[in-house]
Amino acid sequence: MTEPRVRPDPAFALLGLYETALPEVYGYLLSRCGDRTLAEELTSETFLGAVAACRKEYAPPVSTGWLIGVARHKLADHWRRTEREERGLRLVHDSEPDVEDPWDDQLDALRARQVLESLGPHHRAALTLRYVDGLGVPEVAGHLGRSVHATEALLVRARAAFRRAYEEKEGRDA
Known part of the structure; x- marks a missing residue:
């Protein structure tokens, strides 16, 4: 045996x-x-x-x-x-996505991190996966459990929220 x-x-x-x-x-x-x-x-x-x-x-x-x-x-x-x-x-309520504007100014890394941390988790997640991790929109959509179209709209809104918060912070720090 x-x-x-x-x-x-x-x-x-x-x-x-x-x-x-x-x-x-x-x-x-x-x-x-x-x-x-x-x-x-x-x-x-x-x-x-x-x-x-x-x-x-x-x-x-x-x-x-x-x-x-x-x-x-x-x-x-x-x-x-x-x-x-x-x-x-x-x-x-998801608003219609805005036209993507090319905002290519150099960002201060510390200010950008603080602004990113101040955003809601859905915006923070989308922006981090897309721009920090360098994932494509379909991959970001997979990680977030969203469709590609919904993720594109989320990224447009997240970029707009980031830009507004960044500019507000820049104005306060100046």
Whole structure:
């Protein structure tokens, strides 16, 4: 009689990567959300989610890049939850998208970060995924659980909100 073979837990692959990937995953999240506590929580969720994903039958190879992708999904999930909580039961009225205007002035990075953090979570999520992470509109739509058309409209409104807030902040700081 042959003894049953025990398959090693694929999550052990994460142990070897944990030491090097942890600062990168945490840094990625912190740079996008600006809140240490939230970045720590999302980093924890990322690694817990990665362990669960590793144990699936057709799991991808474990790498730092893959963990950053998991972190991106966790951050997008957080933004969606926050948006739903803030929206509550009130109706959301989407206005017609404005014509996109080319605003190409150089932005002060610190002021831009402060303005981005002051925006609502749906605008912050869309702008971060599109312009900080460099994702295309279809990818942003996938992360946010929206159609491409709705995401384009959201980005137009988010850029307009960012510009207004940036110019107001610039006027106060001058």
